[in-house]
Amino acid sequence: MTEISNVQRPFLEVSDLAVQFPTEDGIVHAVDGVSFSIERGQTLAIVGESGSGKSVTAQAVMGLINKRNADVSGQAIFDGEDLVAMSDEGLRKLRGSKMAMIFQDPMSSLHPFYRIGDQLTEAVNAHHKVSKADARERAIEMLHKVGIPLPAKRFDDYPHQFSGGMRQRVMIAMALINSPSLLIADEPTTALDVTVQAQIIELISQLQQEFDTAVILITHDLGIVAEVADEVAVMYGARIVERGSVDDIFYHPQMPYTLGLLASVPRLNEVRSDRLDPIPGNPPSPIRLPAGCVFNPRCAHQDQVADDLCRTVRPALQNVGPAHQVRCHLPATERQAAADLTLSLLGRPGR
Amino acid sequence: MNESKEPVLRVTDLRTYFPVRSKGLFPKTIGQVKAVDGVSFMVHPGQTLGLVGESGCGKSTTGRSVLRLVEPTSGHIEFDGVDVTNLSHKEMVPIRRKAAMIFQDPYNALNPRHTVGAIISAPFSVQGVTPPGGVRKAVKELMERVGLNPEHYNRYPAEFSGGQRQRIGIARAVALRPRFIVCDEPVSALDVSIQAQVINLLRDLQDEFGIAYLFVAHDLAVVRQISHQVAVMYLGHVMELATREDLYARPLHPYTHALLSAIPIPDPRAQKQREHIMLSGDLPSPAAPPSGCVFHTRCFQAQDICAVEKPEPTEFEPGHQVACHFPIEEFLGTKEIIGPDPGLTPRLGADGSPTGEYEGSNDLIRELGTDYGAGPNTPIDPGPAIWR
Amino acid sequence: MSAYVVRRVISMIILLLLLTLVVFILFSLLPADPARLTCGKGCTPAVLEANRHKLGFDLPVLQQYWEFMKGLFIGRIYAADSPDPVVCNAPCLGYSFKRGEEVLVLIKDRLPATVWLALGAFILWLAAGISVGVYAALRRGRWQDKTVMGISLAGYSLPSFFLGLMAIFFIVIRLQLLPYPSYVSPFEDPIQFFQTMLLPWIVLAILYAAFYMRLTRNQMLEVLGEDYIRTARAKGLPERIVIRKHALRAGLTPIVTAAGLDLAGLLGGAIITESIFSLPGLGSLAVNSVNDADLPVIVGITLVTATFIIVANLIVDLLYAVIDPRVRLVS
Numbered sequence A: 001m002t003e004i005s006n007v008q009r010p011f012l013e014v015s016d017l018a019v020q021f022p023t024e025d026g027i028v029h030a031v032d033g034v035s036f037s038i039e040r041g042q043t044l045a046i047v048g049e050s051g052s053g054k055s056v057t058a059q060a061v062m063g064l065i066n067k068r069n070a071d072v073s074g075q076a077i078f079d080g081e082d083l084v085a086m087s088d089e090g091l092r093k094l095r096g097s098k099m100a101m102i103f104q105d106p107m108s109s110l111h112p113f114y115r116i117g118d119q120l121t122e123a124v125n126a127h128h129k130v131s132k133a134d135a136r137e138r139a140i141e142m143l144h145k146v147g148i149p150l151p152a153k154r155f156d157d158y159p160h161q162f163s164g165g166m167r168q169r170v171m172i173a174m175a176l177i178n179s180p181s182l183l184i185a186d187e188p189t190t191a192l193d194v195t196v197q198a199q200i201i202e203l204i205s206q207l208q209q210e211f212d213t214a215v216i217l218i219t220h221d222l223g224i225v226a227e228v229a230d231e232v233a234v235m236y237g238a239r240i241v242e243r244g245s246v247d248d249i250f251y252h253p254q255m256p257y258t259l260g261l262l263a264s265v266p267r268l269n270e271v272r273s274d275r276l277d278p279i280p281g282n283p284p285s286p287i288r289l290p291a292g293c294v295f296n297p298r299c300a301h302q303d304q305v306a307d308d309l310c311r312t313v314r315p316a317l318q319n320v321g322p323a324h325q326v327r328c329h330l331p332a333t334e335r336q337a338a339a340d341l342t343l344s345l346l347g348r349p350g351r
Numbered sequence B: 001m002n003e004s005k006e007p008v009l010r011v012t013d014l015r016t017y018f019p020v021r022s023k024g025l026f027p028k029t030i031g032q033v034k035a036v037d038g039v040s041f042m043v044h045p046g047q048t049l050g051l052v053g054e055s056g057c058g059k060s061t062t063g064r065s066v067l068r069l070v071e072p073t074s075g076h077i078e079f080d081g082v083d084v085t086n087l088s089h090k091e092m093v094p095i096r097r098k099a100a101m102i103f104q105d106p107y108n109a110l111n112p113r114h115t116v117g118a119i120i121s122a123p124f125s126v127q128g129v130t131p132p133g134g135v136r137k138a139v140k141e142l143m144e145r146v147g148l149n150p151e152h153y154n155r156y157p158a159e160f161s162g163g164q165r166q167r168i169g170i171a172r173a174v175a176l177r178p179r180f181i182v183c184d185e186p187v188s189a190l191d192v193s194i195q196a197q198v199i200n201l202l203r204d205l206q207d208e209f210g211i212a213y214l215f216v217a218h219d220l221a222v223v224r225q226i227s228h229q230v231a232v233m234y235l236g237h238v239m240e241l242a243t244r245e246d247l248y249a250r251p252l253h254p255y256t257h258a259l260l261s262a263i264p265i266p267d268p269r270a271q272k273q274r275e276h277i278m279l280s281g282d283l284p285s286p287a288a289p290p291s292g293c294v295f296h297t298r299c300f301q302a303q304d305i306c307a308v309e310k311p312e313p314t315e316f317e318p319g320h321q322v323a324c325h326f327p328i329e330e331f332l333g334t335k336e337i338i339g340p341d342p343g344l345t346p347r348l349g350a351d352g353s354p355t356g357e358y359e360g361s362n363d364l365i366r367e368l369g370t371d372y373g374a375g376p377n378t379p380i381d382p383g384p385a386i387w388r
Numbered sequence C: 001m002s003a004y005v006v007r008r009v010i011s012m013i014i015l016l017l018l019l020t021l022v023v024f025i026l027f028s029l030l031p032a033d034p035a036r037l038t039c040g041k042g043c044t045p046a047v048l049e050a051n052r053h054k055l056g057f058d059l060p061v062l063q064q065y066w067e068f069m070k071g072l073f074i075g076r077i078y079a080a081d082s083p084d085p086v087v088c089n090a091p092c093l094g095y096s097f098k099r100g101e102e103v104l105v106l107i108k109d110r111l112p113a114t115v116w117l118a119l120g121a122f123i124l125w126l127a128a129g130i131s132v133g134v135y136a137a138l139r140r141g142r143w144q145d146k147t148v149m150g151i152s153l154a155g156y157s158l159p160s161f162f163l164g165l166m167a168i169f170f171i172v173i174r175l176q177l178l179p180y181p182s183y184v185s186p187f188e189d190p191i192q193f194f195q196t197m198l199l200p201w202i203v204l205a206i207l208y209a210a211f212y213m214r215l216t217r218n219q220m221l222e223v224l225g226e227d228y229i230r231t232a233r234a235k236g237l238p239e240r241i242v243i244r245k246h247a248l249r250a251g252l253t254p255i256v257t258a259a260g261l262d263l264a265g266l267l268g269g270a271i272i273t274e275s276i277f278s279l280p281g282l283g284s285l286a287v288n289s290v291n292d293a294d295l296p297v298i299v300g301i302t303l304v305t306a307t308f309i310i311v312a313n314l315i316v317d318l319l320y321a322v323i324d325p326r327v328r329l330v331s
């Protein structure tokens, strides 16, 4: 691989990723043609309805999907190598060293029977031949970095002697202990209290700068997205339906689902009318994804599209700005009108 | 607001303690979890009191105690002017017709082996009420009202989505047209787009039937959307109680300030301009609450007196109560305030060496081998039994 | 820890005392007259009465219990007022007139065969049960798993006498692969010992391993779905470490509990297996004593078995604390 191709390629480029689980009820289309890319030092937030395939996307990139129970297709080129085609052993070597992941529930993510320190040094030893003392020193250093007081002392404690917030700090220390260049955080604060959530988000951004890590942050909290994301991918029904910079998504949203999502969030800082504007209906079953546009059963704009396209033809992800893409059949003017309506509702001037 | 009207619910100095017991052949009470520790508030007809706070602060226990689903340790609960604190279960039956509950988890709150029709008609049979036109007709009307298809009368909960199940729970709760409903995190398990549907539904039912809600939630934005008044709880105590407008625009309690500033708002430019009050550390355990003001271990405003003397809830302005020695009147939107060291501080023994315990941590419960700093809805589970 | 053990031992002793009392009362309610059995064909009421007195069966139950307790701690003399008194020294578990021997001696004689049988089978079934259980869990839902589960179900439902008799019939009688079982101490003749014990070990192990396969498989399946296993994989640990170090250890607790209690139960005598393979163990002693209504022996065996179980319980609980650091030993 030449220098040049490495420079031109995004650091992680996922294209057309699809994951299907054959089950007794039918094939679960958990992820269906997802593409995105991310550079070092950047944060990509993936938001979307529960069950829309956010976690499965992340696990597929990490090689954590058991290929015996699932079909994974597409490409995920990470630093020049395709993660989807890679052998289990190749993936194992990358996991925890060049790419790492933290999970939603810190209470259950650490092994209850092993000391915090041993779980940390185990992560070091899985990838480096280092002495016990060196591994210990590295672990204590990381514990210190994530703000655990008296790290040398707490090294020998068990997870149950830590609170939820502290455990998530330990998980972050464990993920970053081998200085990975990609960190995937799957709802890292959903199980935590808001005051602790603020600490953890702050910590992740701080360490991201220090290590120049690419961060994929999965969340359903638009507030967190607004705070930390550079890029946003909105997922719905196993697909990415809109993708753009954080400003694109919050100030120039285009896809009817994104508009509905923004409109239905209750606000902390602004007084709005007593009624929210929910999206009617329910998200689709991943076993029976609707034909055409996955959002069509809940979309108020489909009658503005000619020829019943919404129900028959799957819209492609089309460019609407330099780095802004939308998956919708609506003609540009109608789309803009819908967006303007929502933005005025949110009290935000459009462009 | 509506001060002239009699409140539907008046709670005075409510305390609910749970014993921490050792397990075994001869269990002993070895401590107490002060889940609710001296809470007073009123709920007015047709209005919503939001109860917010972090996990484990006693919100759910308050809600359950009010309906006598758990037995309060002391205090008074008056329902429509009737003191129900000491009523027997039999005497509670007619009261229960006027008060209902909606639970957080739409997956566990419904019996999976009963049809939706059976679930929603249960209150009628329990109370021995026959609505005009019959139970079946009433249930179908209710289903229609909460946005369910009445033709799904004979389906089972498993066939419904999370939001629809929450609608089933709501239909069951409003079946007898209660005066008052405790909603325990009714939308926390739902997606944002579905959350909004349910909030609107609750709001509409309130307008239509004049129901009063005690709305328990940890999401301050949701609470702002639905409440008329809001109470902020911390470790079993109400820290601040005010009208929605006052609480969000002119908070007084340092904890309320911290909470509001910790919640990121979904507006990138505005969010990036906000400064945060970063609270350090974690919630102490309600089994070993700090002395004096229970918030003093994390408070950026704390003085010496705070560790000694407990601040009583006082009316700072009409309708705006706060329990703090040093309430903050200016809005702290612009300052960065950092509290003491993050994390738990090791407790030192007499010789200055660490004892292996931590300040404000829940040693009692740890002793039994359980998590402290519990996550959402973590019950006290004293770990595997040693005696069997 | 040590304070905990002391407290546990004290309560264990109290429990055992209570248990002896219950056993005494229960057996005194039995219709059989133990004195009648010591008195042969030409029994006269006078001889019967004398024997009854000699054995102490004429006393009220509680007093019999008291005598028994005294015997346990300071020894006991039966029929002290008769010309031929019987002396039973300090830990006196009773005296069997039927066999003309102290109960303790009888039990001591029979214990080794039982202990060897139990230990050998225990090691075999744990090794087989756990490894096959893990294997099945890792191949969940596929043919290997289904086969293992099928075999386990079969082993589970086979009665031990059937399995034992089949083994003797085919392996000893038809194929003559092993000599007819005849127990000797391993220190006397190790080869004959192994030849004798091999079949009973295997028969018992099959019966128990069937259960442990299932238990291990289900435990492993549960644990493999835990978040911390996903964390271990996300760290890049090799799969074999994920399974052995992280998953198996976490699933061990119920296996340890079951193993401790099963072993203790077996130490009280494997009645059927011992009888089929003519092993001179506690089990066959118990059967014979019940047939003879030899009450003192039955009481003795009951107490020894109960002690094993109670001690096993304590050991299991201590092991719990070793396995799971969240368990703190408080009483």
Ligand SMILES: Nc1ncnc2c1ncn2[C@@H]1O[C@H](COP(=O)(O)OP(=O)(O)OP(=O)(O)O)[C@@H](O)[C@H]1O
Residues within 6 Å of the ligand: A021, A023, A028, A029, A030, A031, A048, A049, A050, A051, A052, A053, A054, A055, A056, A057, A220, A286
């Ligand atoms: N191992 C599996 N077998 C079958 N279906 C699965 C499996 N893992 C995930 N799914 C399904 O794939 C879909 C996508 O799941 P995923 O966990 O990615 O959702 P998500 O977007 O992360 O949702 P949430 O916000 O609830 O975490 C869901 O419908 C889920 O039920």
Ligand SMILES: Nc1ncnc2c1ncn2[C@@H]1O[C@H](COP(=O)(O)OP(=O)(O)OP(=O)(O)O)[C@@H](O)[C@H]1O
Residues within 6 Å of the ligand: B018, B019, B033, B034, B035, B053, B054, B055, B056, B057, B058, B059, B060, B061, B062, B218, B286, B374, B375, B376, B377, B378, B379, B380
């Ligand atoms: N039945 C019980 N027995 C013992 N302790 C209990 C019991 N129920 C609740 N607790 C404890 O009382 C405290 C308050 O619990 P509660 O459920 O009221 O909190 P909450 O504010 O509703 O929290 P969450 O947001 O997690 O639902 C917690 O520490 C909890 O562990």
Ligand code: SF4
Residues within 6 Å of the ligand: A255, A256, A257, A293, A294, A295, A296, A297, A299, A300, A301, A302, A305, A310, A315, A327, A328, A329, A330
């Ligand atoms: S493609 Fe059609 S259904 Fe889908 S979002 Fe656009 S308008 Fe709505």
Ligand code: SF4
Residues within 6 Å of the ligand: B253, B254, B255, B293, B294, B295, B296, B297, B299, B300, B301, B302, B303, B306, B311, B323, B324, B325, B326, B327
């Ligand atoms: S009383 Fe003191 S510690 Fe408590 S909130 Fe007020 S200032 Fe902080």
Ligand SMILES: [Mg+2]
Residues within 6 Å of the ligand: A054, A055, A056, A186
């Ligand atoms: Mg997920």
Ligand SMILES: [Mg+2]
Residues within 6 Å of the ligand: B059, B060, B061, B185, B377
């Ligand atoms: Mg609760």
